[in-house]
Structure formats: C-alpha cells, structure tokens
Amino acid sequence: MSDHFMIIIPMDPFAKPSEERCQAALDRLCELRTGYEPELEFFDKPEFIWAAESAGGVFCPFCAADIESWFFEELRYREERGQQDLVITTPCCARSTSFNDLDFEDRQGFACVTMEINCRGADLEPFEREEIEAVLGVPVRVIWRHL
Numbered sequence: 001m002s003d004h005f006m007i008i009i010p011m012d013p014f015a016k017p018s019e020e021r022c023q024a025a026l027d028r029l030c031e032l033r034t035g036y037e038p039e040l041e042f043f044d045k046p047e048f049i050w051a052a053e054s055a056g057g058v059f060c061p062f063c064a065a066d067i068e069s070w071f072f073e074e075l076r077y078r079e080e081r082g083q084q085d086l087v088i089t090t091p092c093c094a095r096s097t098s099f100n101d102l103d104f105e106d107r108q109g110f111a112c113v114t115m116e117i118n119c120r121g122a123d124l125e126p127f128e129r130e131e132i133e134a135v136l137g138v139p140v141r142v143i144w145r146h147l
C-alpha cells in the first residue's frame, strides 16, 4: 500500500498568507476531499516541496535539457550556504530564471507554507482550486506526493 498526499502551496514561493487563512484553506480542502491527517506547515524560507523519490525529471524551461542531477546538487549547495533567493542561471543555456520556474515533470515547487492531506481523491477541479485560492488569498499550485 502506498500513501498519497495532496499538498497545496502558494504559486509564489515567497508568499506567506496568515496562519488563519492557511487553516481556513486547509479546512475547505478537507470539505472538498475525504482525507485524513490534515497538516499545516510553515517555513522561514522557500523549501523545495517534492512529489516523491521517484518523481519525474527536471528540465530547462528554455532549451528542455535534462538538468535533474544539476538541480539536486545546486539545491544541496544552497541549503549548505543558507541561500534564500531562488535566482539561478541554467547550466545548459546560461539563462536567468527562478528555481521555482523550472520544468518539473511531476508538479513540484518551492513554498513557505504547505497545506497537506493524506487522501486518494481526484485532483482539484479548476473551480475547487479557485475556492481554495479565494480563502487563502493567493493563487496556488497543487502537488501530489506518492510514497
């Protein structure tokens, strides 16, 4: 048996909605999907919210090069230095972008807050995502983590 988690993060990796709004969004999510172990987590700086060990590749948004191994090396290096920004230069074609805007095969991203439930429901419909966004006050990205 594997576990499935739906994780909602703000589209903006630096967004920090109030705890009250985040809790309300999580409550709304629990009404939309049958899930358990709802969890709210806050971070001081954008954390990489991964989909799974077996998540798909990471590609350059400009030239589509496979940059997965570079990505994880760079991520570790930044962790060690405590670097806060997400500004990067792609290793393949030397263009400037954000870590958050790389082309992730499985939806992943960076965030200062996560709203998570353990569930097996379907992905959020566009109107459901809009409801969550209205409660939270910012656009969101939905990530599925399969363990």
Ligand SMILES: [Zn+2]
Pocket (backbone or CB within 6 Å): 060, 061, 062, 063, 064, 065, 090, 091, 092, 093, 094
């Ligand atoms: Zn490139």
